[in-house]
Amino acid sequence: xxxxxxxxxxxxxxxxxxxxxxxxxxxxxxxxxxxxxxxxxxxxxxxxxxxxxxxxxxxxxxxxxxxxxxxxxxxxxxxxxxxxxxxxxxxxxxxxxxxxxxxxxxxxxxxxxxxxxxxxxxxxxxxxxxxxx
Amino acid sequence: xxxxxxxxxxxxxxxxxxxxxxxxxxxxxxxxxxxxxxxxxxxxxxxxxxxxxxxxxxxxxxxxxxxxxxxxxxxxxxxxxxxxxxxxxxxxxxxxxxxxxxxxxxxxxxxxxxxxxxxxxxxxxxxxxxxxxxxxxxxxxxxxxxxxxxxxxxxxxxxxxxxxxxxxxxxxxxxxxxxxxxxxxxxxxxxxxxxxxxxxxxxxxxxxxxxxxxxxxxxxxxxxxxxxxxxxxxxxxxxxxxxxxxxxxxxxxxxxxxxxxxxxxxxxxxxxxxxxxxxxxxxxxxxxxxxxxxxxxxxxxxxxxxxxxxxxxxxxxxxxxxxxxxxxxxxxxxxxxxxxxxxxxxxxxxxxxxxxxxxxxxxxxxxxxxxxxxxxxxxxxx
Ligand SMILES: [Zn+2]
Numbered sequence: 001x002x003x004x005x006x007x008x009x010x011x012x013x014x015x016x017x018x019x020x021x022x023x024x025x026x027x028x029x030x031x032x033x034x035x036x037x038x039x040x041x042x043x044x045x046x047x048x049x050x051x052x053x054x055x056x057x058x059x060x061x062x063x064x065x066x067x068x069x070x071x072x073x074x075x076x077x078x079x080x081x082x083x084x085x086x087x088x089x090x091x092x093x094x095x096x097x098x099x100x101x102x103x104x105x106x107x108x109x110x111x112x113x114x115x116x117x118x119x120x121x122x123x124x125x126x127x128x129x130x131x132x133x
Numbered sequence: 134x135x136x137x138x139x140x141x142x143x144x145x146x147x148x149x150x151x152x153x154x155x156x157x158x159x160x161x162x163x164x165x166x167x168x169x170x171x172x173x174x175x176x177x178x179x180x181x182x183x184x185x186x187x188x189x190x191x192x193x194x195x196x197x198x199x200x201x202x203x204x205x206x207x208x209x210x211x212x213x214x215x216x217x218x219x220x221x222x223x224x225x226x227x228x229x230x231x232x233x234x235x236x237x238x239x240x241x242x243x244x245x246x247x248x249x250x251x252x253x254x255x256x257x258x259x260x261x262x263x264x265x266x267x268x269x270x271x272x273x274x275x276x277x278x279x280x281x282x283x284x285x286x287x288x289x290x291x292x293x294x295x296x297x298x299x300x301x302x303x304x305x306x307x308x309x310x311x312x313x314x315x316x317x318x319x320x321x322x323x324x325x326x327x328x329x330x331x332x333x334x335x336x337x338x339x340x341x342x343x344x345x346x347x348x349x350x351x352x353x354x355x356x357x358x359x360x361x362x363x364x365x366x367x368x369x370x371x372x373x374x375x376x377x378x379x380x381x382x383x384x385x386x387x388x389x390x391x392x393x394x395x396x397x398x399x400x401x402x403x404x405x406x407x408x409x410x411x412x413x414x415x416x417x418x419x420x421x422x423x424x425x426x427x428x429x430x431x432x433x434x435x436x437x438x439x440x441x442x443x444x445x446x447x448x449x450x451x452x453x454x455x456x457x458x459x460x461x462x463x464x465x466x467x468x469x470x471x472x473x474x475x476x477x478x479x480x481x482x483x484x485x486x487x488x489x490x491x492x493x494x495x496x497x498x499x500x501x502x503x504x505x506x507x508x509x510x511x512x513x514x515x
Contacts, residue, residue, distance in 0.1 A: 064283040066330055072270075096379075096381050098268045100269050110286045
């Protein structure tokens with residue numbers, strides 16, 4: 001499954017670098033401690049330019065969920081149908097990440113607890129989710 | 134600005150299948166604008182302003198020699214890759230006229246695959262970075278599906294989507310311009326559609342077309358001297374409160390129009406209860422339902438009772454929506470066709486006239502960082 005690698009010089013680069021090291025990192029403002037997602041160069045709330053990237057547990061709650069049944073993505077044709085998840089991270093102020101489920105989907109619903117894990121792909125390290133047991 | 138600006142001309146090419154237009158975007162744009170001029174009774178050479186959106190490639194200066202433009206005094210682009218800027222382009226044109234920077238401004242959108250590629254690719258390229266593409270998401274349909282599933286979770290019944298789509302096909306069946314002209318859609322056929330992305334089947338999705346649609350605006354004073362009854366701009370608002378969010382909008386299922394609608398009603402000096410008919414941007418059925426709700430036309434609690442086929446059709450419905458058939462059943466001009474229909478409806482020229490309609494809401498792009506909506510009215514609303 002190849003989707004092309006994420007760019008290395010953008011404001012979200014520490015997110016991808018974190019995953020490559022097996023860690024989930026979400027941006028937080030060093031000035032006011034607000035979680036900042038999507039990540040920014042400057043905290044618009046307090047004006048600080050100092051942003052940090054603490055490690056966050058790979059544990060989330062499904063905020064929205066939709067099964068893709070049409071082959072929109074060339075790299076995903078053999079996965080149809082597959083659920084696309086929007087996962088909220090309670091340990092990062094509810095910041096939400098788009099992601100894919102990798103594992104059994106039985107019982108998957110809005111509100112389900114999910115656990116993330118890094119998964120190597122040809123281009124990058126991706127974050128995948130499975131239902132929490 | 135309420136009532137100071139009016140729409141005076143509407144023109145368009147046919148809705149061709151995507152990739153099938155008999156010419157490039159420049160040709161289609163000229164055809165639509167010249168048709169709008171004929172409708173208005175305006176010499177194309179007198180247009181002196183151009184307004185578009187969604188990175189439309191047909192900048193005013195590329196049209197000047199074909200139109201015979203004497204002088205271009207205004208050219209503006211509303212930012213954003215999707216239909217959120219459609220009505221914002223109307224707002225820009227109105228601002229240009231109201232401030233005296235231009236007198237006759239054409240608002241237009243042209244799409245031809247041969248010139249600009251597939252619309253879905255352009256929109257995806259604009260809105261979807263690696264957090265999308267690396268997670269199996271490459272179509273706006275998938276994001277609209279996620280938001281609509283959340284809206285359903287929040288209490289909107291799936292039946293509202295079916296009712297809206299069937300009402301739009303009902304309208305399109307009587308609209309000779311529509312892709313679905315002569316075809317209605319019954320509930321069983323809707324339910325049996327090929328699934329695309331939950332909760333959407335094929336009929337919930339707009340399809341792409343090659344097309345150009347143009348609407349001409351000018352001052353109310355000039356408008357009254359032209360050949361057709363002016364359709365007055367009562368209010369218009371654009372913008373947003375959230376910005377780029379990567380699906381982190383606090384109320385995820387919402388259409389996101391709450392702040393814009395507040396400014397819109399204030400400028401128009403009326404509220405959702407005074408809207409007689411609405412043209413709601415419907416790239417997919419779910420986002421259109423979300424836009425109806427976030428404009429206050431209906432609450433989530435009222436949705437099961439209010440969003441029914443009988444209520445949404447022009448023939449006596451309490452809240453007729455998308456009387457041309459909309460993007461889903463008339464054709465996809467990226468929202469510009471809805472603005473044209475608003476003008477036709479208030480002139481009494483719609484294929485699905487709403488009896489006694491004096492006000493029409495038209496919206497652009499639910500659930501995008503830049504949104505826009507407007508209210509048009511007849512002379513009686515001034
Ligand atoms: Zn801060």
